[in-house]
Amino acid sequence: MASISHGKPDSKHTVWMGHVDEATADLNVFRQSFHQCLSPWGDALFELCDAALCSPAPVGSVPSLSLEPEFRRSHSSLYKSLADGDVDEVRLRELLVDHRPKEWPLVFAVDASTWDRCDAECSPERGFHYSASKHSAGQPIVAGWSYQWICQLNWAPDSWTAPLDALRITPSMDAGTATIEQVNRLVDLLPNDAEVPLFVFDAGYDGIALGDGLSDTRAQVLVRIASTRVFHPDPEPRRAGTIGRPRRHGPRFMLADEVTWTPLDAELIASVRRYGTVKVSAWHNLHPKLHSRGRWRGCDEPPIIRGSVIRVEVEHLPKPMGRIKKTRGCGGPDVASPISICAGGPTSAGSTSSTPSGS
Numbered sequence: 001m002a003s004i005s006h007g008k009p010d011s012k013h014t015v016w017m018g019h020v021d022e023a024t025a026d027l028n029v030f031r032q033s034f035h036q037c038l039s040p041w042g043d044a045l046f047e048l049c050d051a052a053l054c055s056p057a058p059v060g061s062v063p064s065l066s067l068e069p070e071f072r073r074s075h076s077s078l079y080k081s082l083a084d085g086d087v088d089e090v091r092l093r094e095l096l097v098d099h100r101p102k103e104w105p106l107v108f109a110v111d112a113s114t115w116d117r118c119d120a121e122c123s124p125e126r127g128f129h130y131s132a133s134k135h136s137a138g139q140p141i142v143a144g145w146s147y148q149w150i151c152q153l154n155w156a157p158d159s160w161t162a163p164l165d166a167l168r169i170t171p172s173m174d175a176g177t178a179t180i181e182q183v184n185r186l187v188d189l190l191p192n193d194a195e196v197p198l199f200v201f202d203a204g205y206d207g208i209a210l211g212d213g214l215s216d217t218r219a220q221v222l223v224r225i226a227s228t229r230v231f232h233p234d235p236e237p238r239r240a241g242t243i244g245r246p247r248r249h250g251p252r253f254m255l256a257d258e259v260t261w262t263p264l265d266a267e268l269i270a271s272v273r274r275y276g277t278v279k280v281s282a283w284h285n286l287h288p289k290l291h292s293r294g295r296w297r298g299c300d301e302p303p304i305i306r307g308s309v310i311r312v313e314v315e316h317l318p319k320p321m322g323r324i325k326k327t328r329g330c331g332g333p334d335v336a337s338p339i340s341i342c343a344g345g346p347t348s349a350g351s352t353s354s355t356p357s358g359s
Contacts, residue, residue, distance in 0.1 A: 030099050037092045041085035044077045096164045097189040100152055104162065106190065106197040107153045110179065110205070112169065116144040127171035130204065148179065150186055153200070157274065157318070176206055176295060180213035187219050196220055208288055209295045212305050227255045231286040231309060233262055248304065249289055255309070265308075276315030284308045 038045040051068035052059055065071055066078045114129040118136070129146040136142050146169045151161035167182050169175055183199055190197055198220045201207065207223030214221060232249035254260045266282040286309050290302035 026099070030095070033095050034092070037088045037095065039086060039088070041077075041081035044071075044073050044081035045085045045087075047071045047073060048078060048081060093165060093185070094189060096162075097186070100162045100164060101154070104152055104154045106195050107200065108164070108186070108197060109151050109153055109161065109200045110148065110183070111202055112146050112148040112204075114142060114144050114146050116142040118143050125170040125172065148182065150182065150199075176209045176213070179205065180210065183210075183214060183219060184217055187217055192218060198222060206295075207307075208290065208305055211307055212295065212303065229288070230254050231288050233286055234304075249287075253283070253286055253309075274318050278315070279313040281311040281313075282308055283310075 034049075035042055035046050047070055048065060050070040051065040054070050055065065055068055059065065062082070063075070063078065066073075066075045071078065112129070114131045116131060116134055117123045117126050118134075120126065123145070126143055126145065128141050128143055131140055131142040131144075134140075134142050148167045148169050149163060150165040151163045153161060165182060165186050167178060169178055187197060196218060199222070201210065201221065201223045203224045203226065205223055207221065207225060210221050210223065231253040232251065233253060235247040235250045238246055252260055253262060262283060264281050265284045266280075268280040270278050270280075272278055285306045287304050287306045290296055290305070292299050292302055296302040
């Protein structure tokens with residue numbers, strides 16, 4: 001196998017002459033397997049994907065992709081492939097999991113992005129969804145389609161992720177139930193003899209409902225919540241001879257009031273280059289006070305869903321932005337439920353404060 005290197009002998013900028021390298025071979029196998037997931041009109045759909053990937057500018061119009069050199073078919077083929085073509089979703093999900101970076105940790109981010117369709121009033125199942133980049137009447141809400149992604153994360157401080165699943169959330173769907181089903185679907189495809197996968201959610205998700213729905217799933221859940229949330233430990237054992245209804249909740253554990261905090265269950269202090277001194281504090285077996293609405297509508301007595309609250313305090317962010325205190329939660333096999341709760345100010349990436357998530 002011959003090659004011509006650019007610069008140093010170990011340079012990554014190498015032109016291969018003859019046999020392809022391992023990465024290129026893996027890419028060829030992936031593309032061939034992806035093509036088999038598209039049928040009918042597989043060739044046109046495949047070239048349409050290439051055109052979207054290779055477009056030199058953001059794709060604002062699907063028909064304009066027919067003008068890209070990667071799409072070698074007629075203009076009408078684009079419409080016919082979208083109208084009559086199909087994607088084998090099960091096979092595609094298996095393909096993405098098989099080709100995910102094996103050296104990356106089993107940590108997955110779950111978040112939704114909105115494809116705005118403000119002027120397409122006839123778009124089927126168009127709804128009003130949150131948008132970070134576009135506002136309507138001064139509010140971060142636009143009319144369009146919402147797609148929920150699950151991407152595998154890496155420990156490296158960069159923006160590279162490995163998308164593994166995507167689901168369109170329609171107005172007729174219950175977002176919480178759809179999220180639980182999507183996570184379960186991915187967990188079933190992951191190896192069950194490796195580390196327990198961790199799924200990370202932002203403040204817009206209901207961590208309590210996720211913990212309840214995923215209680216029988218081999219997964220951990222980390223959810224960011226507001227610092228105004230209130231939790232409770234279990235009540236003290238009843239004294240002999242006490243009459244009346246047994247208490248279900250202990251004293252209030254207010255995230256915004258340190259006076260109400262119970263003694264720590266775990267603590268870790270470490271020093272890292274990007275964040276300076278990092279202090280992690282954890283309280284286990286806390287639960288919120290639920291009511292008979294939402295997921296628990298019709299329940300005479302909502303369940304007790306326990307989890308862990310984890311508070312993270314960093315000395316500084318990668319860019320100097322002052323001292324930041326954050327609280328997060330993480331449940332796992334050693335606690336009663338895989339629910340994970342987080343609360344408090346901005347994330348380590350410097351985003352704005354969280355909003356309360358429903359319970």
